[in-house]
Amino acid sequence: MKANKRQSVLSAFQEIKSRAQSQWRGLGDGGKPVIMVGTATCGRAAGALEVLRAIKGELKKHRLDYPVIEVGCMGHCYAEPIVTISKPGFPPISYGQVNPVIAERLVREFVLGDNPCLEFVLGALEENELVPSFSDFPRARFEQKTILKNCGYIDPEHIEHYIVNGGYSALVKALQLKPEEIIAQVKKSGLRGRGGAGFSTGQKWEICRNAAGKPKYLVCNGDEGDPGAFMDRAILESDPHSVLEGMLIAGYAIGTRYGYIYVRAEYPLAVQRARLALRQARKLNLVGRNILGSDFSFDIRLFQGSGAFVCGEETALIASLEGKPGTPSYRPPYPATSGLYGKPTLINNVKTLAFIRHIIGDGAQKFAGIGTERSKGTAVFALAGKVVNTGLAEVPMGTTLRQVVFDVGSGIKDGKRFKAVQIGGPSGGCLPESSLDLPIDFDSLTQAGAMMGSGGMIVLDEDDCMVEIARYFLEFTQRESCGKCTFCRLGTKQMLEVLNEFTKGKGKIEDLDMLIELAEDVKAGSLCGLGKTAPNPILSTLRYFRDEYEAHIKEGRCPALMCRDLIAYYIIPEKCERTCDACVGTCTVEAISSHPKKRYKIIDQKKCVKCGTCLKSCPPQYRAVVKLSPPSLVPASK
Amino acid sequence: MAEEKAKVKQQTRRILGRFGRKRGNLIPILQKVQGKLGYLPREALLEVSEFLDMPEIDVYGVVTFYNQFRLQPPGKHSVRVCLGTACHMRGGYITLDAWKRRLSIDRGQTTPDREFDLDTVACVGCCVMAPVTVVDSKPQGKVEPTKVDGILLSFKLEKEKRGKKRR
Numbered sequence: 001m002k003a004n005k006r007q008s009v010l011s012a013f014q015e016i017k018s019r020a021q022s023q024w025r026g027l028g029d030g031g032k033p034v035i036m037v038g039t040a041t042c043g044r045a046a047g048a049l050e051v052l053r054a055i056k057g058e059l060k061k062h063r064l065d066y067p068v069i070e071v072g073c074m075g076h077c078y079a080e081p082i083v084t085i086s087k088p089g090f091p092p093i094s095y096g097q098v099n100p101v102i103a104e105r106l107v108r109e110f111v112l113g114d115n116p117c118l119e120f121v122l123g124a125l126e127e128n129e130l131v132p133s134f135s136d137f138p139r140a141r142f143e144q145k146t147i148l149k150n151c152g153y154i155d156p157e158h159i160e161h162y163i164v165n166g167g168y169s170a171l172v173k174a175l176q177l178k179p180e181e182i183i184a185q186v187k188k189s190g191l192r193g194r195g196g197a198g199f200s201t202g203q204k205w206e207i208c209r210n211a212a213g214k215p216k217y218l219v220c221n222g223d224e225g226d227p228g229a230f231m232d233r234a235i236l237e238s239d240p241h242s243v244l245e246g247m248l249i250a251g252y253a254i255g256t257r258y259g260y261i262y263v264r265a266e267y268p269l270a271v272q273r274a275r276l277a278l279r280q281a282r283k284l285n286l287v288g289r290n291i292l293g294s295d296f297s298f299d300i301r302l303f304q305g306s307g308a309f310v311c312g313e314e315t316a317l318i319a320s321l322e323g324k325p326g327t328p329s330y331r332p333p334y335p336a337t338s339g340l341y342g343k344p345t346l347i348n349n350v351k352t353l354a355f356i357r358h359i360i361g362d363g364a365q366k367f368a369g370i371g372t373e374r375s376k377g378t379a380v381f382a383l384a385g386k387v388v389n390t391g392l393a394e395v396p397m398g399t400t401l402r403q404v405v406f407d408v409g410s411g412i413k414d415g416k417r418f419k420a421v422q423i424g425g426p427s428g429g430c431l432p433e434s435s436l437d438l439p440i441d442f443d444s445l446t447q448a449g450a451m452m453g454s455g456g457m458i459v460l461d462e463d464d465c466m467v468e469i470a471r472y473f474l475e476f477t478q479r480e481s482c483g484k485c486t487f488c489r490l491g492t493k494q495m496l497e498v499l500n501e502f503t504k505g506k507g508k509i510e511d512l513d514m515l516i517e518l519a520e521d522v523k524a525g526s527l528c529g530l531g532k533t534a535p536n537p538i539l540s541t542l543r544y545f546r547d548e549y550e551a552h553i554k555e556g557r558c559p560a561l562m563c564r565d566l567i568a569y570y571i572i573p574e575k576c577e578r579t580c581d582a583c584v585g586t587c588t589v590e591a592i593s594s595h596p597k598k599r600y601k602i603i604d605q606k607k608c609v610k611c612g613t614c615l616k617s618c619p620p621q622y623r624a625v626v627k628l629s630p631p632s633l634v635p636a637s638k
Numbered sequence: 639m640a641e642e643k644a645k646v647k648q649q650t651r652r653i654l655g656r657f658g659r660k661r662g663n664l665i666p667i668l669q670k671v672q673g674k675l676g677y678l679p680r681e682a683l684l685e686v687s688e689f690l691d692m693p694e695i696d697v698y699g700v701v702t703f704y705n706q707f708r709l710q711p712p713g714k715h716s717v718r719v720c721l722g723t724a725c726h727m728r729g730g731y732i733t734l735d736a737w738k739r740r741l742s743i744d745r746g747q748t749t750p751d752r753e754f755d756l757d758t759v760a761c762v763g764c765c766v767m768a769p770v771t772v773v774d775s776k777p778q779g780k781v782e783p784t785k786v787d788g789i790l791l792s793f794k795l796e797k798e799k800r801g802k803k804r805r
Contacts, residue, residue: 045767045777077766228723230763265669265706266762268775306665307705309760323664323690325703384724384765391766422723458723458765472726476760482703588736588783609739611732611783 005294006176012292013172016284020160032066033087033111038080038152040073040237041269042230042391047099048081054100055083058107066111072238074152077391079122082152085110086125093131096122125153139393139408144370146378147354148394151238156273159280162241168286170361174249175294182253182360183209189364190376195221195312195349196427196453197529198375198442204346208336209254211344216256219340219347220247222263222270223317225309226425227476229456231380232350234392236263236270239354240277244287244300246353249360251298254346259300262317265307275302309426309480313528314339314347316482327482328528349454351380371397375441383409385458386416395440402436405459416461419560420544424453426473426480427533429540430466449540451533465562466545467552471499473537477530487525491518492534499538502549504565505556505630512549516542561627564610568631569603571614575624576600583614583625605634643681649674650685661690664700668707676712705760713748713755715793717741718772719781722761728768729782734758736783737771740790753793 035055039048055068074082079096083103086092093116095106102120109115116130124133134140155161162168174182187202208216220243224232236243247259261278263271278300281287289297303321310316311326318340320326339345355377359367367377375397384390387409395404401421405411412418420430429450431438438444442452460469478492498515501507519535526532542549551557558566571583571592578599584592591607592614594600601624603614615625628634653670657663664686671682678701687697701707719725719734738744741754748755764770767779773789781789 041762041777042764042766045764045770045779077764080766224763225760227721227726227761228765229761230765233763266759303666304669306669306707307760308703320665320704321662323661323700325700382765384768385727425723456723458727460727464727469723469727472723476721480760586784588739588787609735611736612729613783616782 009172009175009292009294012285013168016286017163017169020163023160024164031088033085035066035068035107035111036071036084036086036155037068038073038082038084039070040152040234041267042073042077042234043080043082044269046080046097050100051081051083051098051103054103055107058104059111062107062112064111069155070157071154072151072156073234073392075148075234075392075394076122076389078389082122084125087111090116091128091130091133092125094122094125094134095120139389139410142395142399142403142407143393144378144396145394146358147235147239147242147351148380148392150242151234151392154239156238156240157276159241159277159284159286162239166361167241167357168245170357171245171248171286172292174252174360175292175296179209179253179255182249185364186253186356186359189359189367190371190374191352191355191359191367192375192442193349194351194355194380194454196424196451198452201348201352204336204348205250205253207334208344208346211337213338213343215258216254216343217340217345218247218251218254218256218259219314219317219321219345220259220261220350220353221312221314221317221347222261222267222274222350223305223312224264224267224350224454225312225480226427226454226456228382228384228422228458229425229454230382230384231392231455233267233270234382235350235354236267236274240270240274241281242354242357243274243350244277244281246348246356247300248287248291248298249356250346250348250353252296254344256346257297257299259298260303260321261300262303262305262311262321265304271302271304278302308482309476310482310528310530313530316528317347318345325482327484328530330527351455372439372441374443379440379452379455381455381457383457383459385422386413386461386464387411387459388413397441398439400437400439401431404440404457405436409459412459412461416463418459419462419464420460420466422458422460422469422537423456424451424536425456426477427451427529427536428453428456429536430460430469430544431540432544434544449536449543451536463560463562465503465558465560466541466548467499467502467558468560468562470537470541471496471503474499474534477534481530481534485526485528485531487522488527488531488534491522491525492531494518495522495535495538502552503558503563505552505563507553509550509553511553512542512546556630556632558629561629563629566631567610567627567629568605568634569608569610569612569614570626570628570634571601571603571618571624572626573598573600575622577619577622577624580619580622582617582619586613586617588613605631643679646675646679646681647685650682654685654689657689659690661692664690664692664697665704668701672707677708677710679709679711708746710746710748710755711752713752715754715774716772717754717756718759718762719745719756720760720762720768720770720772720777721758722763722765722768722770724765724768725761725770730769732783733769733771733781733786736786740786 084094191201192198316326316328335345474496591604618625687694771781
């Protein structure tokens with residue numbers, strides 16, 4: 001770029017930035033408190049919109065026009081809905097598990113009065129004398145937020161808030177560089193694709209840049225199909241501009257003007273916010289023709305995936321962009337040389353692109369200084385399952401599983417015992433306690449029989465059956481198999497049937513060897529990642545939890561008391577309080593009645609659907625309802 | 639019936655008018671049509687295949703490949719039980735059974751009175767609220783069999799209230 005053009009880009013951006021600054025400086029001015037409500041999907045599921053309404057209503061009642069801002073997800077999903085109040089004279093304080101009643105109280109007592117309602121405090125955003133801050137949390141020692149830094153702290157629906165927080169300055173910086181220089185930076189950073197496979201991002205960019213054929217395309221892969229993973233959703237909902245900025249830089253580096261964001265239709269809010277972000281960026285000439293007056297033009301279109309897991313695979317994703325059924329095709333040629341409509345196409349995951357602004361903005365050195373030898377930077381995990389602090393965590397590569405589960409996640413719920421952590425979704429595996437000290441990076445996890453995957457981490461405790469979880473994933477991959485490769489289409493079906501028999505207490509011990517053999521065949525005989533990794537959940541559970549399989553097959557017993565065909569609910573007469581009717585009333589199929597004379601409760605095993613409602617409703621002082629496996633342990637009723 | 643078909647055609651054409659005639663637009667077109675009509679009736683698909691100059695079978699192939707598209711009319715309320723890993727491990731399958739039992743339909747079906755349709759979704763990404771059911775595009779957390787009954791009851795009460803008002 002010529003020097004005068006360079007100058008005009010800088011001044012154009014400076015103008016946008018100062019306008020954004022004056023707009024957001026006005027917000028906290030004049031001693032007005034600012035209220036932020038987290039309204040990402042997880043917050044909404046917990047009732048954030050009702051809380052938002054309550055706050056607005058209460059403010060209106062008192063004729064106050066204080067700004068109420070909707071923000072994204074802070075990662076503390078266990079504490080949703082979260083409300084943060086910044087009031088002059090106080091540190092900004094976040095409140096957890098807020099309901100409409102608490103919300104109204106916060107407005108009355110803290111916003112209007114001077115009582116910060118310490119009983120509802122989750123933590124303060126800054127260190128202070130009054131309340132513990134998030135940086136005092138034990139997890140803060142392990143977390144290192146990079147791409148989650150803005151999430152939950154900025155308003156995703158206002159581009160100005162992103163710009164005020166340093167947004168789009170990496171793009172401006174990139175526009176001053178040559179594309180080759182950018183690629184060199186990304187290569188130097190050591191960034192590897194966060195979609196799961198871990199291919200070097202810089203190398204991919206270089207291949208695509210050097211590939212012959214025009215036009216080129218750039219696709220942001222937000223088809224986060226792994227059940228149990230929600231990092232991409234959270235980023236698109238909480239900080240969509242960071243992804244756009246990454247795309248712009250990538251587009252400039254590989255030399256294209258056509259970009260697509262591919263988002264799952266199951267994420268309506270992510271779609272909505274990405275679309276809004278695009279509109280706003282276009283308005284400020286950050287997307288579109290001659291961006292900021294430079295020679296670089298780049299437009300982005302949003303494409304909604306239609307609910308096919310296999311479309312996360314890049315060749316299948318391309319097929320669906322072309323309006324075809326999403327079936328993968330043979331690689332090579334890789335999309336980077338021949339992709340969408342046969343043209344060079346760069347496909348990067350949402351998180352990969354979100355890292356770009358940090359690498360360009362802060363320099364490759366900083367990024368490369370984090371993490372392990374071969375896996376640089378931070379990793380984002382979605383912690384879910386039986387862990388206390390469910391939510392999002394961003395830790396440096398090389399952090400151990402134990403630190404993530406026990407320090408960041410605060411261990412297992414309800415004092416139960418840790419059993420395994422399922423990582424990498426349907427392509428990953430279950431790692432047992434002995435693997436907990438494994439440093440997490442791309443290579444170590446693959447070696448242990450799991451996979452980095454996109455970052456979903458489901459913690460399992462003693463109540464979770466490992467045969468059942470393998471069966472669950474097989475059911476998923478079998479249903480989502482596109483049917484192109486015979487081994488994947490029929491092999492997953494056969495494996496699922498064997499596992500179905502196991503969970504019913506049928507099946508033979510020889511089936512285990514057959515299963516392993518079949519698993520190897522499916523791996524070898526499938527084109528894409530779906531089939532190649534589908535057997536992983538079986539192989540890893542068999543490797544670490546073979547005894548559970550054997551208990552199912554040999555004894556018809558489910559050690560975790562989960563498989564419904566192998567358990568029965570039973571009310572211990574001696575423990576039943578007799579006058580209490582809690583279980584009778586809540587039973588969803590009216591299977592519980594009183595003994596005609598002695599009044600203790602009896603479950604009609606023929607009617608029982610094993611939903612477990614009685615067990616949950618039995619008051620804790622009695623604990624009369626138990627699960628038994630095998631079901632033959634239930635004594636004949638007298 | 640013929641009138642309804644004509645209306646479907648007209649609505650579909652109006653949507654098609656906003657798109658270019660290239661195959662890459664097939665999925666966005668189908669999404670828009672389903673967004674408008676609630677499902678993809680035969681007449682609409684025929685219109686789409688003509689518009690894009692594609693064999694009907696290829697349109698049908700795409701429609702049946704993706705989970706998002708439905709060929710049956712939806713119910714007034716949509717029930718989507720999340721069967722993501724976290725939901726499954728926290729009893730999503732039990733919740734699904736409860737919905738099936740109460741609505742007397744299987745996944746992918748609509749109740750005869752067209753009040754509810756039931757389906758599953760692979761993961762809506764709010765795993766921390768597991769088990770989740772998305773009712774009328776609002777994700778509801780911790781939906782266990784008793785909450786299923788609660789949700790159904792609230793719909794029933796609402797309907798009764800509306801019925802009274804009308805009278």
